[in-house]
Amino acid sequence: MFTLIWMNFRRNKGRTLLTLLSVMIAFLLFGVLMAVRHGFSGQRPESQAATLRMTTLNKVAPYSPMPVEYAERIAEVPGVKAVTYLSAFAGFYQKQSNFVLMFAVPSATVLQVYPDLTVQPNELKAWMADRTGVLVTPELAKQYGWRVGDRVPIGSAIQHKDGGTTWDVTIDGLINTRDGAQFSSQKLFMHYKYLDEARASNQGTVDTFVELVSSPSQTVEVSHAIDHLFINASPQTLTTTSNALLQKAYAAAGNVGAILTGVAVLVFLSMLLVVGAIMLHTARERLSEFAVLRALGFRRVTITGVVLSETILVCLGGGLCGLLLAYFLIGALQHVLAQQVAGVIMTGFAVVVSIALMIVLALLAGVVPALQTWRLSVRDALGAA
């Protein structure tokens, strides 16, 4: 049977190659769309610690200032193991396009809430003792050629009390991840104390509180308890899991997932028509050969199996190549899209869905030629030839 299949692939090498390329490009596109869709869904593969983290924001205007004193009250809520807070702002190095995501955090608690982040002990010690010191991701350090010990100016829109907007910081260490943690590659941790003492406005406030609970099952109870604490305060708070927060943020930007799914469906349907038409044509031009094979004693089911196997091989061969290319392309896209959306990855689920779609595509595209072959009248086909 393999000989018969191989025989047809060699019949018209140009057509075989073009068909494989069409399927490959379709699944390259499909793989990338699935990855981008995943990024917008906010469903990142989480470390164990990430499933235990919760986020508290200003209920009326998310990411608007809240008193830093809220942290002490949140820490007393039963179920909260640790709490930290942060003020995030956009910075840049040397020119505006060199983006740096700045997080002003309290050095004493940030790694308690983020146990999936690690810093070399000597670097951590140096950072704790350095008021203007920062920790950066290795990617960021590599991107801008920073080394530990470098003094670098970071521009931002946050004004100092003296009117300046440049924050001179020292690279004290690198932030690494463990336990499969997903962490934006553009981040920089600076001391909250340094920001708060030096900035011209919003002193004593933060954008976000981040809590670590003991068990994922506690998240609902803890979120209600935290928000209840500030029900009569101004501002009120809204506490949720970090993942849910991310999904909400993406939903606010429009239903990107639905649009990407729609595009992926259109890609699939167009490919179905292309492969279906090609396979129908190749089967039709070989009807007299199939008739000869039947006359020689090949069974109906064998010949039909050859036709279906050819379609499956084209779809799987082209599709898997496309998926492999998509994997590498997504790797490259992760750096490009890191500022806009994290979690652009090819998940195991996407791979399974893609392979299932390749098989469905093959069966749908192959069903008409297979039926035509099954119903072939040897007598008529030989007579027609």
Next chain:
Amino acid sequence: MSAVAVENTRNQPLVNLRGVTKLYKRGSETVEVLKRLDLAVPRGDFLALMGPSGSGKTTLMNILGGLDKPTSGEVIIDGQPIHTLSDSALSGWRARHVGFVFQLYHLLPVLSAEQNVALPLMLTKLSGPERKKRAMAALTLVGLEDRAKHKPAELSGGQEQRVGIARAIVTDPTILLCDEPTGDLDRKAGDEILELLQLLNKEHGKTIIMVTHDPHAAAKAERTLFMNKGVLGEEPEA
């Protein structure tokens, strides 16, 4: 099996058709292509079937080769009633017992001569090297061992038909069915094919039934039957 039974089997014709009728529907009309046909072909015979177009020759060949079934009647070949076999069983039967030679050769264009000849052996349990060995033996028999690696497009019509004959005999079938084997060839190439068929019949004992329009080709057979309007006869219709 007793000695008497073996003797009886030997005496039976290889091909035995009894009261074979074939009806086709053409729109609302029913056409009787074969009319209560009886035919007995002894083992080792070389029979030519002649007749005008539409007389039912090809239908008869299709029925003999298990490509079509009679509407009524019995088709017994080598003691096996094939008219009762299922489609799948008929495929297996064809692979073991019938060698087809077509007017237009019907070689697969992407395969070499040797691969074309080895095609029917794919249905056997023979190993790859053994299939190749047998294909080469068949090609040698038809005088084309030096063209084994050539594709059909690189062969002449006569050579293509020789490859077709090699493919038909490679499984050592019970019967060879040839449909106008020289119909697409010039006289010289046609004669070479007919000589080859004669050789297969006389030297190798192959039973051959050949449909032809050509009296010259029919003359090479041991006997000729004439088909006219679905009826077989010893003499052509006046």
